Amino acid sequence: MALFKTFLIFILAGTLLGTFVASLAAPSYIEWNNSTPLATQTMCNLPEVVRSVTASLMHSQLMGAAIGAGAGLVVAILVAVRARGRAKQRPGSPPPTATAAG
Numbered sequence: 438m439a440l441f442k443t444f445l446i447f448i449l450a451g452t453l454l455g456t457f458v459a460s461l462a463a464p465s466y467i468e469w470n471n472s473t474p475l476a477t478q479t480m481c482n483l484p485e486v487v488r489s490v491t492a493s494l495m496h497s498q499l500m501g502a503a504i505g506a507g508a509g510l511v512v513a514i515l516v517a518v519r520a521r522g523r524a525k526q527r528p529g530s531p532p533p534t535a536t537a538a539g
Contacts, residue, residue, distance in 0.1 A: 440517055447513035448506050455505020456498050463497035 467490055 443517065444510070444513040447509040447516070449509070451505040451507070451509020451512070452502045453505070455501040455503070455508070457501075458505070459498045459501025463494055463501075467493050467497070 470493075471486070471490060
């Protein structure tokens, strides 16, 4: 159960961190992507632009959350493997092949 809890904590932390980074980085990219190339005045359908920009921001946040969750899962696996390796190397514990004579 402790291993599951560790995995869940790392995945949720990665998800939050990924969403936070995407929320910081995405607006600059969306602004650059939606700007006119020669800074001329253009007529646009404002409600459509608002929907498009909002959908782009939400998509960026979702992708950031997914990438963060994947990175959190990888980190959790590395931590679990390292912890298991340390548990096997504890000094003073009997070797795994030793059995009590009975």
